[in-house]
Amino acid sequence: MLHLLDLFGTAVFAITGVLAAKNKRFDLFGCIVLGFVTALGGGTFRDVILGSTPVFWVNDVGYILIVFLFSIITFWGAAFFVQLSKLLLILDAFGLAVFTVIGLQKSISMGNSYLIAVLMGVITGVTGGIIRDLLTSQVPLILRREVYATASFCGAVAYIAVQQFVCNQTFEIILSMIITFAIRLIALRFCLSLPLLKY
Amino acid sequence: MLHLLDLFGTAVFAITGVLAAKNKRFDLFGCIVLGFVTALGGGTFRDVILGSTPVFWVNDVGYILIVFLFSIITFWGAAFFVQLSKLLLILDAFGLAVFTVIGLQKSISMGNSYLIAVLMGVITGVTGGIIRDLLTSQVPLILRREVYATASFCGAVAYIAVQQFVCNQTFEIILSMIITFAIRLIALRFCLSLPLLKY
Amino acid sequence: MLHLLDLFGTAVFAITGVLAAKNKRFDLFGCIVLGFVTALGGGTFRDVILGSTPVFWVNDVGYILIVFLFSIITFWGAAFFVQLSKLLLILDAFGLAVFTVIGLQKSISMGNSYLIAVLMGVITGVTGGIIRDLLTSQVPLILRREVYATASFCGAVAYIAVQQFVCNQTFEIILSMIITFAIRLIALRFCLSLPLLKY
Numbered sequence: 127m128l129h130l131l132d133l134f135g136t137a138v139f140a141i142t143g144v145l146a147a148k149n150k151r152f153d154l155f156g157c158i159v160l161g162f163v164t165a166l167g168g169g170t171f172r173d174v175i176l177g178s179t180p181v182f183w184v185n186d187v188g189y190i191l192i193v194f195l196f197s198i199i200t201f202w203g204a205a206f207f208v209q210l211s212k213l214l215l216i217l218d219a220f221g222l223a224v225f226t227v228i229g230l231q232k233s234i235s236m237g238n239s240y241l242i243a244v245l246m247g248v249i250t251g252v253t254g255g256i257i258r259d260l261l262t263s264q265v266p267l268i269l270r271r272e273v274y275a276t277a278s279f280c281g282a283v284a285y286i287a288v289q290q291f292v293c294n295q296t297f298e299i300i301l302s303m304i305i306t307f308a309i310r311l312i313a314l315r316f317c318l319s320l321p322l323l324k325y
Numbered sequence: 326m327l328h329l330l331d332l333f334g335t336a337v338f339a340i341t342g343v344l345a346a347k348n349k350r351f352d353l354f355g356c357i358v359l360g361f362v363t364a365l366g367g368g369t370f371r372d373v374i375l376g377s378t379p380v381f382w383v384n385d386v387g388y389i390l391i392v393f394l395f396s397i398i399t400f401w402g403a404a405f406f407v408q409l410s411k412l413l414l415i416l417d418a419f420g421l422a423v424f425t426v427i428g429l430q431k432s433i434s435m436g437n438s439y440l441i442a443v444l445m446g447v448i449t450g451v452t453g454g455i456i457r458d459l460l461t462s463q464v465p466l467i468l469r470r471e472v473y474a475t476a477s478f479c480g481a482v483a484y485i486a487v488q489q490f491v492c493n494q495t496f497e498i499i500l501s502m503i504i505t506f507a508i509r510l511i512a513l514r515f516c517l518s519l520p521l522l523k524y
Numbered sequence: 525m526l527h528l529l530d531l532f533g534t535a536v537f538a539i540t541g542v543l544a545a546k547n548k549r550f551d552l553f554g555c556i557v558l559g560f561v562t563a564l565g566g567g568t569f570r571d572v573i574l575g576s577t578p579v580f581w582v583n584d585v586g587y588i589l590i591v592f593l594f595s596i597i598t599f600w601g602a603a604f605f606v607q608l609s610k611l612l613l614i615l616d617a618f619g620l621a622v623f624t625v626i627g628l629q630k631s632i633s634m635g636n637s638y639l640i641a642v643l644m645g646v647i648t649g650v651t652g653g654i655i656r657d658l659l660t661s662q663v664p665l666i667l668r669r670e671v672y673a674t675a676s677f678c679g680a681v682a683y684i685a686v687q688q689f690v691c692n693q694t695f696e697i698i699l700s701m702i703i704t705f706a707i708r709l710i711a712l713r714f715c716l717s718l719p720l721l722k723y
Contacts (some may be wrong), residue, residue: 144522153519155475156468159455170374175568177577179376184441204522242582256557262464265660269554276553320551323542323602343721352718354674355667358654369573378575383640403721461663 128299132228133192135221139165139254140193142218144200145207146262154201160258161197165189167254172229172246176236219277219310223303226251226278230285230302240286247282248275251306273313273320281306327498331427332391334420338364338453339392341417343399344406345461353400359457360396364388366453371428371445375435418476418509422502425450425477429484429501439485446481447474450505472512472519480505526697530626531590533619537563537652538591540616542598543605544660552599558656559595563587565652570627570644574634617675617708621701624649624676628683628700638684645680646673649704671711671718679704 143164144157152160166183173181183189200207207214229250233243252268252275259266268274285302292298312318342363343356351359365382372380382388399406406413428449432442451467451474458465467473484501491497511517541562542555550558564581571579581587598605605612627648631641650666650673657664666672683700690696710716 147522150464150522151469152522153469153471154522155473155519156465157522159468159474174373174572175577175579176582177579179374179378179577180437181374181376184375184437187438187440190440190444201522238578238582239585241585241588245588260659261459261468265548266554269557269659270549270551274553275557320553323545323548323550323552323555323599346721349663349721350668351721352668353721354672354718355664356721358667358673373572378573378577379636380573380575383574383636386637386639389639389643400721460658460667 128224128228128231131224133188135224136165136189137192137196138214138217138221139225140196141200141207142214143254143258144197145204145211145214146258148204148208150262152262154198157201158194158197160261161193161200163261164254164258165193167257168225168250168252169229171253172232172250175249176233176238176246178232178236215314216311219307219314220303222251222274222278222310223281223306226281226306227285227299227302230282231299244279244282244286247285248278251275251278270322271319273318274310276320277306277309277313280309327423327427327430330423332387334423335364335388336391336395337413337416337420338424339395340399340406341413342453342457343396344403344410344413345457347403347407349461351461353397356400357393357396359460360392360399362460363453363457364392366456367424367449367451368428370452371431371449374448375432375437375445377431377435414513415510418506418513419502421450421473421477421509422480422505425480425505426484426498426501429481430498443478443481443485446484447477450474450477469521470518472517473509475519476505476508476512479508526622526626526629529622531586533622534563534587535590535594536612536615536619537623538594539598539605540612541652541656542595543602543609543612544656546602546606548660550660552596555599556592556595558659559591559598561659562652562656563591565655566623566648566650567627569651570630570648573647574631574636574644576630576634613712614709617705617712618701620649620672620676620708621679621704624679624704625683625697625700628680629697642677642680642684645683646676649673649676668720669717671716672708674718675704675707675711678707 140161143160146164147157147160166189170181170183173179226247230243230247233246238246255268255274256266259268281302284305285298288298288301339360342359345363346356346359365388369380372378425446429442429446432445437445454467454473455465458467480501483504484497487497487500538559541558544562545555545558564587568579568581571577624645628641628645631644636644653666653672654664657666679700682703683696686696686699
């Protein structure tokens, strides 16, 4: 079930990756690269850091096919997807929630500490977006304006906190995802942002 | 023989890496970094993804020495090399063909699927150029305008396709390289490009 | 002792990482990312290249806590730290010296050649700063203007050279650090720079 959600999140991230090429005159190949980087970048970075190589998509062809498929569909149907931008923001928040839980669980299953697990949850969720922004613009937006990593962080901490008291993985997964998803949506709705650096 | 071509391609990529610093006011160290990143970036990324670490140049000092040597030569002789820009484009297309085949073969020899092998061929060929562009300009040119990865992709697919029918590795290597090389040169000659994102 | 210096260097690099966000409107999360990337980027890249995974900070929580702590302190106290910019340049030179020796020693202890060891010393020292610059501005400053990697390189070479004649690791560590530190400070004091690319 979580694997299906993961593939769903991968597709959503690939779509948002391609759409980030808007106004930047990327060609088909550039858009596919953006789709790959956004959808698989976070998990790849996590696996490399933890030494879990070959990385996850090398032995599971499904991820690559999904990214290819949705990158190409989005490329040709960009005019259509751009109209769905509000829906995509919601789906992207959902993808963030899924990726966070998956990064967290993989890290724990490899025997790492809770601190590393939370960090890997966040890294899995946000790294793809940071590299996408780096490839398409000067300074990554995700580092400047949005409550994005914060939502991922809260969901990950909630998972660990509840795990101390309840021995039901399904419950923890759902709770963590709801918290990440809700915080991200509330931040979008009310244009919340973290404090900026002042000096 | 392929190893010699690989060293040749490494030298060419180091030269084009240093020349990319043109108009950007890079110093000697910055130029050497560009040489390294362009020449060794693709293979390094491939090895890290596949878990083939330490990466290939750690235990083969030849690559490092060649990159150092040609980066420094290019730095001091930039005025000369700039005049050779047409020749360098042709040699670069040749380097792309070599790197694609090497990435493909290494991936197959590690027991990966054909899909991963093709992907690794392309990654070995183009990643160095993407990071070079990222370090020297805002948005990588390779993602926006050129038939570059496409040539690498076609050469890699040809290798796999022919391998199903002919059991002669030398033939497959030469065929794959000719296809990558030819497509890249034709694209350069006629200024071909992939379709751009429209929305 | 060297471990304590390492943690000290990590704290200094985290501070300079956060301060690099100046004028760029980074939020709290963005500043923490800059702290992490600057302080841990070099060693992480070294470990990934050498195949020493999980990377060093996964099993030593101290690094992460220090980066977190100093990133947040610097974020809220940026106005104070900006006044210390001269002191920070000196401490940063010291951190560079420490990181160079640590990268060098780790590489040697894994059985790599002296050439690779010198390279890994430099990579450990400068990669964090390059990624920091990439995230905050168009073209990394470190590739264009400063005697920074050069200082690291000279310290690393000195270590290897002296090791041939003297069998006293403590002496080599201190000598290497003094050389890196001194060259960096002299370059800062007299605004020295490497030659720029001409063509």
